[in-house]
Amino acid sequence: MTNPGNLPDEDTLALKDIRAGCPELNAVPQHVRDFATMMRDLSSSELPAWMKHVKHDNVPARHSLVNGLRRDQGAVTAR
Incomplete structure (x- = not known):
């Protein structure tokens, strides 16, 4: 995966055109960064707030991800 700051012109x-055509995608990079930070830092205590934030987006596919994480939250957050 390439950092968007390192993409060729x-x-x-x-990417700008794609995001303009689908504004719902604009929240994805931040959600991914936040999730990756939680994983890297082993900060599972932040997962409920992250899931709540993602559920506020109007993108059912992300809601499905959150629902799955919520269902298996014990396993997801176990060390």
């Missing part, structure tokens, strides 16, 4: 423009 052509790819940066293509």
Whole structure:
């Protein structure tokens, strides 16, 4: 996965066009960064707030992810 700041100009423009056509995608990068930070830092205590934030988005696929995490939260947060 490439950091968006390191994309070639052509790819940066293509990504901009895609995001303009689907505004719901604009929240995805931050959700992914926040989730990756929780994983890296083993900060499972932040998971409920992250899930609540994701559920506020109007994107059912992300809601499905949160529902699955919530169902298995004990296993997801076990060390």
